[in-house]
Amino acid sequence: MGYLDDAHEATMRRLSLIPSEQFDQLVVYALGDTRPVWRALVGMPGDLTQHTGQIAYLRGMFTGMGWRRRAGWA
Numbered sequence: 001m002g003y004l005d006d007a008h009e010a011t012m013r014r015l016s017l018i019p020s021e022q023f024d025q026l027v028v029y030a031l032g033d034t035r036p037v038w039r040a041l042v043g044m045p046g047d048l049t050q051h052t053g054q055i056a057y058l059r060g061m062f063t064g065m066g067w068r069r070r071a072g073w074a
Contacts, residue, residue, distance in 0.1 A: 015041075 023038040030047070 029040045
């Protein structure tokens, strides 16, 4: 939990340094998609969650445990 708290604090510190008008600036996001900074920031947690799930799924497929790690769930 300490790491999570530190990461949150560092993120909030960094975001507070961005001028409010910069949130509307267009940036290139994944696969060449152009979107405002605020929308890119909003999308990142969802992307991270999806990729984490994909990695867990692949790990389970390669280890033969399926995507669920509980005993008795194959």
